Amino acid sequence: MIRILRQIFRTGIVTEPLPLEAEAEIKEAGAKLKDAIRKRFSKSLTIRHVDAGSCNGCELEIHAINNPIYNCERFGIHFTASPRFADMLLVTGPVSRNMEIALRRTYDATPPPKLVVAVGDCGCSGGIFGESYASMGGVDKIITVDAYIHGCPPTPAALLHGILRAVGNR
Amino acid sequence: MSVLKDAITPVLGAGAVYDERQYPSSIISCTVPKEKFVETAKAMKKVHALLAAEWASDETPFGRGFGIYACYRWGSEYLIVKTEAPAEDPAFPTLTKKFLPAYRFERQIKSLMGVTPAGHPDSRPWIKFEDWPEEAWPLRKSFDASKAMPRVTGKYNWIRAEGEGVYEIPVGPVHAGIIEPGHFRFQAVGEDIINLEERLGYVHKGIEKKFESLSWQEGSRLAGRVSGDTTAAHSLAYCIALESMTGCSVPERAQWLRALFLEMERIANHLGDIGAVCNDAAFAFMLYQLSRLREIILRINHKLFGHRLMMDRVIPGGVSVDIDAQGVEMILSELKGLLKEFNKLVVIYDENSSLEDRVKDTGILTPDKARELCVVGIVARASGLNLDCRAQNPFPPYDRIGVTVPVLISGDVHARVWVRIEEIRESVRIIHEILKSLPSGAISADAGIPLPDTSGFSAVEGWRGEIVYWLQSGPTGGVNRCMVRDPSGVNWLGLEQAVLGNIVPDFPLCNKSFNQSYSGHDL
Numbered sequence: 001m002i003r004i005l006r007q008i009f010r011t012g013i014v015t016e017p018l019p020l021e022a023e024a025e026i027k028e029a030g031a032k033l034k035d036a037i038r039k040r041f042s043k044s045l046t047i048r049h050v051d052a053g054s055c056n057g058c059e060l061e062i063h064a065i066n067n068p069i070y071n072c073e074r075f076g077i078h079f080t081a082s083p084r085f086a087d088m089l090l091v092t093g094p095v096s097r098n099m100e101i102a103l104r105r106t107y108d109a110t111p112p113p114k115l116v117v118a119v120g121d122c123g124c125s126g127g128i129f130g131e132s133y134a135s136m137g138g139v140d141k142i143i144t145v146d147a148y149i150h151g152c153p154p155t156p157a158a159l160l161h162g163i164l165r166a167v168g169n170r
Numbered sequence: 171m172s173v174l175k176d177a178i179t180p181v182l183g184a185g186a187v188y189d190e191r192q193y194p195s196s197i198i199s200c201t202v203p204k205e206k207f208v209e210t211a212k213a214m215k216k217v218h219a220l221l222a223a224e225w226a227s228d229e230t231p232f233g234r235g236f237g238i239y240a241c242y243r244w245g246s247e248y249l250i251v252k253t254e255a256p257a258e259d260p261a262f263p264t265l266t267k268k269f270l271p272a273y274r275f276e277r278q279i280k281s282l283m284g285v286t287p288a289g290h291p292d293s294r295p296w297i298k299f300e301d302w303p304e305e306a307w308p309l310r311k312s313f314d315a316s317k318a319m320p321r322v323t324g325k326y327n328w329i330r331a332e333g334e335g336v337y338e339i340p341v342g343p344v345h346a347g348i349i350e351p352g353h354f355r356f357q358a359v360g361e362d363i364i365n366l367e368e369r370l371g372y373v374h375k376g377i378e379k380k381f382e383s384l385s386w387q388e389g390s391r392l393a394g395r396v397s398g399d400t401t402a403a404h405s406l407a408y409c410i411a412l413e414s415m416t417g418c419s420v421p422e423r424a425q426w427l428r429a430l431f432l433e434m435e436r437i438a439n440h441l442g443d444i445g446a447v448c449n450d451a452a453f454a455f456m457l458y459q460l461s462r463l464r465e466i467i468l469r470i471n472h473k474l475f476g477h478r479l480m481m482d483r484v485i486p487g488g489v490s491v492d493i494d495a496q497g498v499e500m501i502l503s504e505l506k507g508l509l510k511e512f513n514k515l516v517v518i519y520d521e522n523s524s525l526e527d528r529v530k531d532t533g534i535l536t537p538d539k540a541r542e543l544c545v546v547g548i549v550a551r552a553s554g555l556n557l558d559c560r561a562q563n564p565f566p567p568y569d570r571i572g573v574t575v576p577v578l579i580s581g582d583v584h585a586r587v588w589v590r591i592e593e594i595r596e597s598v599r600i601i602h603e604i605l606k607s608l609p610s611g612a613i614s615a616d617a618g619i620p621l622p623d624t625s626g627f628s629a630v631e632g633w634r635g636e637i638v639y640w641l642q643s644g645p646t647g648g649v650n651r652c653m654v655r656d657p658s659g660v661n662w663l664g665l666e667q668a669v670l671g672n673i674v675p676d677f678p679l680c681n682k683s684f685n686q687s688y689s690g691h692d693l
């Protein structure tokens with residue numbers, strides 16, 4: 001136990017402010033977000049992630065925004081296990097044909113206002129996989145999308161920024 | 171001396187046909203009549219070879235029928251046995267009775283290529299869902315991949331356990347965490363799992379078919395997106411197969427840098443995995459600490475090579491980024507700090523008795539089962555199989571530096587964690603060696619274009635395990651077939667076996683300790 005506590009104290013708080021370029025915009029979005037989140041989402045934004053066919057690269061970076069360095073919880077962002085509790089769906093990947101129905105069902109199970117954010121070049125437009133017998137293309141081919149986050153995969157900073165922007169938009 | 175060749179020669183007899191168009195030339199490839207396909211498998215089984223992969227290729231553009239290939243591995247040797255099936259009668263004898271992994275390989279061949287494994291015990295499709303049209307065989311040349319497929323009604327027959335107190339738990343495809351989609355069905359009595367059936371294919375994106383429409387050059391970008399967490403290793407496996415066909419000799423410096431990328435990828439993923447396993451045992455402290463260390467690696471990647479995961483940094487002919495003296499310094503000093511922190515955390519892992527309680531003797535894959543299932547990589551090494559392509563099929567610099575391969579025999583969650591721990595330390599050492607004596611020179615050469623109707627093979631040790639690629643050029647020199655075998659293609663079967671007799675709440679722990687790729691499997 002002593003070792004654990006010592007490690008925790010030695011590590012301290014490693015959470016970083018966002019990179020400079022993003023900072024100004026984020027601040028603005030952050031202010032709006034606080035307002036919006038307070039009003040709409042009772043101070044916290046709950047996200048359900050859906051992998052609709054990604055290569056799992058985007059998932060790695062979504063994991064990263066949960067790590068202590070990016071620490072998305074400081075913005076009131078929290079990931080949930082069920083779409084029933086979600087305010088936002090974060091959807092990655094080109095939508096594979098085999099995931100289309102599951103994605104639609106998840107969307108239907110989400111209560112309004114159900115913001116949808118398409119993540120990654122694949123989520124935005126199908127990316128390198130494009131449209132084919134097995135890939136339906138971008139997320140907006142299947143459900144309504146409120147915001148897009150480009151990148152292959154998008155960096156954690158881009159993800160945070162995109163999520164904040166999506167909330168600000170509404 | 172070649173064990174596999176010696177084993178197969180008596181079966182083939184004098185009329186053996188060896189394929190001269192298979193590269194690299196160290197890979198023996200032969201064609202046998204259908205009747206001998208199983209007999210060769212028997213001979214392979216006898217010398218304890220493993221089945222690395224089995225696949226089919228539509229060879230109608232060459233005026234032939236379908237080629238069915240089985241690739242065996244023994245130590246550092248690989249041997250490919252091919253048999254042919256005419257287009258009018260697309261069938262071949264099943265290998266399932268000899269090699270268990272053929273069970274899924276062949277279901278996949280039937281589902282996607284429409285070539286029937288005669289005598290296969292399971293006629294249900296794999297990856298192809300019940301709502302696909304029956305005649306949709308995307309890997310056939312006659313299939314138009316650009317068109318959307320209509321949905322039909324169909325039913326998937328699950329294996330069911332029955333009896334008093336037996337109940338079923340369906341999970342997925344959308345899981346609770348931030349992970350990929352797949353479906354698991356547990357049959358349980360009380361808390362004990364008596365059967366687990368996986369149902370994968372949800373993230374099938376038509377990758378193998380897509381390769382056929384890309385240029386050889388573009389293929390490495392797609393390979394780098396087969397499984398995003400293994401981007402460097404997949405691109406590398408693709409490139410090595412291609413380079414073997416074109417005869418491209420990759421500059422030494424590029425080879426060393428490729429090894430560097432592989433090891434960085436290994437460290438980053440292992441760190442994430444160990445943290446995730448601990449987190450599933452409710453020890454979140456480790457997840458946070460290790461994800462902090464993982465971030466260090468990703469930032470080095472970003473700073474020095476321009477991409478956090480190193481996508482598209484391995485290209486046909488070499489690598490796309492170089493490193494300077496400052497970069498070398500940076501990696502060395504960052505890794506030194508990282509290793510120090512890591513070792514402290516390992517002590518904490520090791521001394522935590524409540525964690526030990528969860529990970530030891532949980533999810534055991536016995537060495538016998540591991541061998542039967544021909545599992546690879548970390549899963550194999552945790553179950554007593556000494557398999558590592560870096561040691562057995564080394565490309566420079568591994569032949570110079572050498573690799574110590576950790577092998578444990580307990581086959582439980584703890585063993586799979588501990589193999590990763592040892593490998594992180596070994597990778598740090600390898601990186602030190604690489605950076606200390608990095609040769610100078612160019613970082614890429616012209617990859618060239620393969621001759622028509624040739625094939626190339628490669629096996630590369632990614633962080634999960636052995637990745638196999640097999641490329642075949644068409645009659646005009648384009649891509650006729652690109653076969654991808656991610657470690658997940660075989661290791662998923664291992665998970666089904668490892669959870670038997672465990673309690674349902676331990677499944678996440680078992681699953682994390684395997685951490686197989688859905689995308690790499692579904693393709």
Ligand code: SF4
Binds near residue numbers: 053119122398
């Ligand atoms: S955008 Fe890139 S990282 Fe994300 S799923 Fe697509 S290929 Fe993978």
